[in-house]
Amino acid sequence: MNEQLALLPAYLTAHLQLTLLALAASAAVSLPLGIAATRVRWLEQPALAIAAVIQTIPSLALLAVMVPILATLQLQSIGFLPAFIGLSLYGILPMLRNTVTGIAGVDPTLKEAARGVGMTPAQQLRQVELPLAMPIIVAGLRTATVWTVGMATLSTPVGATSLGNYIFTGLQTRNFSAVLVGCVASAVLALLLDALVHSLEVGVRDRRPRLVAVAGAVTAALYLYTVGSLAGSLVSEGDRPISVGAKGFTEQYVLAELLTQWIEQETDQPTAQRQSLGSIVAFDALAAGDVDVYVDYSGTVWANVMGQTGTGSRAEVRSAVAQYLDETHGIQIAATLGFENAYSLAMRDEDADRLGIARISDLPPLGLTLSMGGDLEFFSRPEWTAIEEVYGLRLAEERTMDAGLMYQAAAEGAVDLISAYTTDGRITAYDLRVLDDDRGAIPPYDALVMVSGRLVEERPDVVEALGRLDGRIDVEAMRQMNLAVDEGGENPASVATEFLRSLAR
Amino acid sequence: MIELRGLSKRYGDRFAVSELSLEVAKGELLVLLGGSGSGKTTTLKMINRLIEPTSGSVRLDGEDVAALTPSDLRRRIGYAFQQVGLFPHLSVSENIGITPSLLGWSPDQIRERVDTLLRLVELDPDEMRDRRPDELSGGQQQRAGVARALAARPRVMLLDEPFGALDPLTRQRLQDSFIRIRRELGVTAVFVTHDMTEALLLGDRIAVLSDGRMVQVGAPAELMRAPANDYVRQLLDTPRREAALVDSLLSTENTA
Numbered sequence: 001m002n003e004q005l006a007l008l009p010a011y012l013t014a015h016l017q018l019t020l021l022a023l024a025a026s027a028a029v030s031l032p033l034g035i036a037a038t039r040v041r042w043l044e045q046p047a048l049a050i051a052a053v054i055q056t057i058p059s060l061a062l063l064a065v066m067v068p069i070l071a072t073l074q075l076q077s078i079g080f081l082p083a084f085i086g087l088s089l090y091g092i093l094p095m096l097r098n099t100v101t102g103i104a105g106v107d108p109t110l111k112e113a114a115r116g117v118g119m120t121p122a123q124q125l126r127q128v129e130l131p132l133a134m135p136i137i138v139a140g141l142r143t144a145t146v147w148t149v150g151m152a153t154l155s156t157p158v159g160a161t162s163l164g165n166y167i168f169t170g171l172q173t174r175n176f177s178a179v180l181v182g183c184v185a186s187a188v189l190a191l192l193l194d195a196l197v198h199s200l201e202v203g204v205r206d207r208r209p210r211l212v213a214v215a216g217a218v219t220a221a222l223y224l225y226t227v228g229s230l231a232g233s234l235v236s237e238g239d240r241p242i243s244v245g246a247k248g249f250t251e252q253y254v255l256a257e258l259l260t261q262w263i264e265q266e267t268d269q270p271t272a273q274r275q276s277l278g279s280i281v282a283f284d285a286l287a288a289g290d291v292d293v294y295v296d297y298s299g300t301v302w303a304n305v306m307g308q309t310g311t312g313s314r315a316e317v318r319s320a321v322a323q324y325l326d327e328t329h330g331i332q333i334a335a336t337l338g339f340e341n342a343y344s345l346a347m348r349d350e351d352a353d354r355l356g357i358a359r360i361s362d363l364p365p366l367g368l369t370l371s372m373g374g375d376l377e378f379f380s381r382p383e384w385t386a387i388e389e390v391y392g393l394r395l396a397e398e399r400t401m402d403a404g405l406m407y408q409a410a411a412e413g414a415v416d417l418i419s420a421y422t423t424d425g426r427i428t429a430y431d432l433r434v435l436d437d438d439r440g441a442i443p444p445y446d447a448l449v450m451v452s453g454r455l456v457e458e459r460p461d462v463v464e465a466l467g468r469l470d471g472r473i474d475v476e477a478m479r480q481m482n483l484a485v486d487e488g489g490e491n492p493a494s495v496a497t498e499f500l501r502s503l504a505r
Numbered sequence: 506m507i508e509l510r511g512l513s514k515r516y517g518d519r520f521a522v523s524e525l526s527l528e529v530a531k532g533e534l535l536v537l538l539g540g541s542g543s544g545k546t547t548t549l550k551m552i553n554r555l556i557e558p559t560s561g562s563v564r565l566d567g568e569d570v571a572a573l574t575p576s577d578l579r580r581r582i583g584y585a586f587q588q589v590g591l592f593p594h595l596s597v598s599e600n601i602g603i604t605p606s607l608l609g610w611s612p613d614q615i616r617e618r619v620d621t622l623l624r625l626v627e628l629d630p631d632e633m634r635d636r637r638p639d640e641l642s643g644g645q646q647q648r649a650g651v652a653r654a655l656a657a658r659p660r661v662m663l664l665d666e667p668f669g670a671l672d673p674l675t676r677q678r679l680q681d682s683f684i685r686i687r688r689e690l691g692v693t694a695v696f697v698t699h700d701m702t703e704a705l706l707l708g709d710r711i712a713v714l715s716d717g718r719m720v721q722v723g724a725p726a727e728l729m730r731a732p733a734n735d736y737v738r739q740l741l742d743t744p745r746r747e748a749a750l751v752d753s754l755l756s757t758e759n760t761a
Contacts, residue, residue, distance in 0.1 A: 113590025115555060117604045117653065118580030131594050 003491070004166065004181045012185065013229055014161035018152045019145075019193070020226045022084055026091030026144055031137075034099025035125065044100060051093040059151045062086045063158050067281050071288045078159030078274065078285040080230075083152070090151055091144040098140025102133030138201040142194050149190040153182065157248070158281055159274040159290070163189070168276035172249055173485055173492070174404050241270040242455070242462060245285060245294030248276040249375075249403050250485050250492070251341060251423060251478065255295045257496035259449065259466070265500070266465035279304065279377060287329040289454035293466065296450055297341055299443035301325065303382040311386075311443040314340070318446050330453025334466035339423060339475040342445040343383055345372075346420035346432040348410060359436040363417075364392050371397035373406050373415035383442055384419075390441035404486070407432070423475055425483025447473070472503060506531040506693045507552060507661060512561035514547050514717075521547045523717040525561070531660075534687060534694045536708035538701070538740070544717040545697045549663050552695065553582045565661065580604050583654030583662040583692070587669045589646045591638035597623075597649050598634045604657040622652040625689070627682055644675040651683065655690070662694040668703070680706060701743040713737050 037044040054062070066082030075081060106129050114124040130137075153164030166182025169175070196215055203211035242263055246256035253275065260271045274291060283305060285291040301321045302308050311317070318336065325331040345360055352358065355366060363370070372395050378384055379398050387393060399415060410418045411430040420427055420434065422445075427434060449466050456463055481499060484490045507529040514522040522544040529535045537545040550556040552563055554575045563570045570578050591600045601622055602615040610618070623630040626648040638646060647667055654662055668676040680703065687694060698704055704711050705725050712722040713736075721733035725741075732738035 109588040109590045110592060112555070112586070113592065115575075116553070116579060116584035116586070116590070118576050118578075118607050118657075120574075120576045123576075123607065128592060132592075 001177050001181075004175075004178050007166070008181070008185065011161060011163050011165055011182075012189070013226075015149070015152055015163045015186070015189065016222065017226045017230050018080070018083055018087060018155055018160060018162055019148050019189075020223055021230070022087035022148055022152070023091055023141075023145060024223075025084070025088035026095055026148075027141065029088070030092050030095035030140075031099055034096050034137075035103065037096075037100050038103045038129075039121075048093075048097060048100065051096050054089050055093045059086070059090060060154050060157070062090065063154055064278065064281060067158055067284055071284055071290075076290055077288045078277070078281060078290045080160050082158050083155035083160035083162070086158075087148050087151060087155070091148050094143040094147065095137070095140040098136050098143075099133070102136030102140075103129050105136065106132045134201070134205070138197060142197050145193050145197055146190045149186055149193060153186055156276045157278050159245075159277055159285060165275060168248060169253065171402060172276070172404050173253065175489075175491075241272040242459070243290065243292045244271055244273050245277055245282045245291040246273060246275045247279055247282055247294070247296075249421075250482050251421070252295065253492040254481050254485060254495055255337075255447075257492045258499065259293060259295070259469075261493075261496055261500055262469065263462055263465060266468070267459075267462050269459070269462060286331060286450060286452050289452045291452065292455040292459075292462075293334070293449060293451045295337070295447055297445035297447055299342065299383070299445035301448075302443050303386070307382070308443075309382060309386060311440055314444040314446060317444050318448075321448070325450065330456075332451050332453070332456050332463065333448045334451045334463050335449040335468075335470040337447040337449060337469060337473045338471040339447055339473055339478050340445045341421050341423040341447055341478070343378065343442055344420050344422050344434045344437070345387070345417050346410065346427055346434050347417050348413070349431045349433050351416060352433045352435070357435065359438040360387065360391055360393070360441070361438050363435070364394070367394045368396050370395050370416040371399065372417040372419070373399045373401050373409045374419040375403040375406060376400060378419040387441045390439050423478040423482055424486070425479045426486055428479075429483060429487055447478075473499075506533075506566060507695065508564040509548070509552070510562050510564070512548065512551055512563065513559050514544075514551065514556060515559040520717050522551070522558075525714075525717075525719055527712055527719065527722065529693060529695060531693055532691050533709045534696055534707055536704040536711045537695060537697045537714060538699065538704045538708075538711050539714035540699055542716070543714040545699075545714050546665055547717075548714070549665055549695055549697050552661075553579050553584055553663055555579075555584075576607075580608055580657060581659055581661070583657075583659040584664075585647075585650045585654040585662070585667045586665040587667060589638075589650040589667075591641075591646055591649055591653070593638055596635050596637060597628075597641070600638065601649060601653045601656050603653065608657055618656060619652075622655055625655070625686055626652045628652075643671055644679060647671060647679060648682070651686070655686070655692070660693060662692050664694060665697045666699070669698070669700070676703075683707070701740060705741075705744065713740060 033047055037047050063083055063086035066086050067077050070082055071077035110128055110132065111124065114128040119127065152162050153167055155162045156164040156168045163182045163186045166178045166185070170178030170182065196219055199211055199215040200219070202208070203215055244256050244260050246252040256273050256275065260273060263269055263271050277285065279300065282291065282294055283296065286294060298318050298321045301324070302317050306321070306324050312320070322333050325333065347357060357363060374384070379400055401409060406418045407420070407424070407426040407430050409415050410432055420432060422434065449469060451463050451466065477499065481495045484495045485492055509525055509527040512522055512525040513520060525548060537548060539545045547556055551558045552570070554570060598616070598619045601619045605615045605618060619634070620630040623633055628645060628648055633645070638649070641649065651667065668679050671679065684707065696707060708725060710722060710724050711728060713720045713728070715736060721728060721737050728737060729741050732741060
């Protein structure tokens with residue numbers, strides 16, 4: 001718990017930066033636009049419609065879609081910017097709609113009185129309409145505040161640090177105290193910010209200058225701190241830290257730690273990690289140079305990025321991938337770590353024995369009596385389509401679930417098959433058996449340390465240091481490390497340290 | 506003081522007001538009298554440009570009101586209407602002092618003026634000054650509304666059925682107060698009503714409107730003596746007719 005809480009200041013600061021700045025941006029757009037929409041009649045429908053459509057996009061998707069959009073515009077595609085833009089867009093609807101409703105809802109009698117006493121339209125807005133609409137507008141602001149604090153936790157997969165880092169990492173590594181810290185912290189933050197807005201409103205409405213002063217001071221202090229810390233981090237870009245990426249599962253966290261410690265050890269370069277990135281987000285970020293290095297798998301690039309449906313030998317696939325990466329994206333392979341982490345179909349030992357199943361081609365006759373659990377990506381991946389086609393496999397049920405929970409699901413019999421990772425120690429720990437891919441539907445998955453073209457150009461020394469990891473990790477070693485985290489409850493950083501120490505011997 | 510020349514207001518193919526010409530003398534109270542749809546409120550609102558005329562002109566002290574910006578014009582004209590429209594988020598004194606504050610008077614000047622006006626409309630300044638409008642009765646709100654209309658010392662007041670929503674006793678009290686105030690200040694006023702009795706009580710002259718046109722204008726006695734048509738005659742006879750009806754009702758009850 002203590003090591004979790006040690007991360008709190010950093011995560012909380014980052015979360016505040018995202019939330020407060022996104023809210024300011026949303027308000028800056030919504031309030032003037034809302035006021036304009038009450039003046040220029042035809043503006044109201046389109047403005048509200050667009051905001052509503054944005055709202056229907058699932059928040060995670062909205063954040064994720066920012067990545068390729070910004071990459072195309074040659075802007076920073078992962079990290080603060082896409083999260084900030086996505087969050088700002090999301091906060092618009094509640095504030096815009098409430099501004100319009102609030103102002104439109106002012107008694108027409110009062111608007112007539114305002115004109116009658118000699119107010120100009122601007123005075124009418126400022127002295128009558130806005131004050132009377134304020135409760136509704138502030139309600140919109142409070143809604144937006146609470147939503148934004150919650151939604152900011154989803155910034156983690158697009159590379160922006162937030163309290164969500166606790167939650168995503170915790171879910172993957174089954175560290176529920178981390179998840180708890182993340183949830184409690186964001187809930188408390190949401191309540192505090194909401195209370196702050198409410199105090200300001202009450203203070204203004206009931207004319208309590210001291211309350212306004214206190215709430216105003218706290219708000220100002222938060223904003224100063226947020227902007228200051230953000231500016232500070234931008235300024236110290238002098239020696240840009242090496243950005244190490246990690247996708248969203250245990251092996252990735254371990255390998256990211258390993259790369260981080262290795263780089264720092266071998267080259268004295270500061271590093272920064274971006275964890276829990278989605279597969280495509282990680283790849284796009286590497287191609288754009290916003291991430292410098294991460295570990296991906298030859299089969300993943302082969303099937304998902306290159307769109308290949310067939311397969312080949314381990315060496316064939318690796319060299320095809322290397323060539324493609326270089327020619328199309330300028331990405332280099334700094335090292336081939338020496339193990340494969342392939343998708344496989346796994347089944348409980350006792351079930352496999354009882355049903356006489358040793359290979360995937362044994363499955364089709366029984367297909368419609370079987371259910372399968374897959375990770376968040378598996379069933380939409382081309383590899384699965386390939387397995388279905390090559391083996392003529394049709395199952396009764398396909399369930400998508402968190403990778404961390406898959407193994408338990410199989411062990412308990414909630415599903416009959418799972419898409420297990422071959423380096424996952426939980427295969428043996430939970431008495432599961434990997435079924436032989438006898439018709440070779442699944443491509444090889446060599447673990448590759450991929451580096452951006454930018455890193456090759458700017459820091460060849462780092463690339464060279466990474467090269468020294470070539471062939472240093474075998475399947476058994478990786479499995480042990482994964483098992484230590486998943487079942488042993490150790491954290492990825494210390495597991496990586498242990499391994500590097502063993503390398504040195 | 507006020508000159509309406511050939512004033513018209515068209516909505517689509519319907520004329521709410523049609524070729525209306527009228528003069529209001531300085532210090533006079535002119536009543537615009539008519540039923541619903543007669544165009545009386547529309548006419549009133551064209552004077553302070555809450556409604557813009559389709560054609561024709563309005564002159565205030567010789568000056569075409571279209572030459573001024575609407576807000577400047579309205580700061581020179583007191584406007585009170587039936588729903589009162591006191592701003593709920595402001596105190597009574599802030600409401601009354603609104604036009605002076607728009608004109609840039611000093612806070613001291615405003616405060617003094619507000620107290621004077623509160624007394625003028627028979628509200629106790631100490632009691633009423635800091636109250637919110639929703640703490641006032643209907644009659645008190647309307648008194649405050651009249652005070653607000655008078656705050657910046659306008660020479661012209663426009664009133665749109667200001668006492669229409671009040672009970673008969675309150676209405677009578679307010680009518681009496683209003684007569685007294687007008688006598689004290691000498692303000693020129695245009696007063697819209699559909700209540701014949703009110704028109705007869707308050708008006709120096711009455712302009713009878715029907716269907717957007719002016720049927721007849723003159724002092725009450727003149728209209729009674731020589732009504733221009735049956736409509737005017739029946740209209741002006743209404744109070745007497747009603748009183749006679751009430752009388753006969755009460756006497757039959759007494760004998761029954």
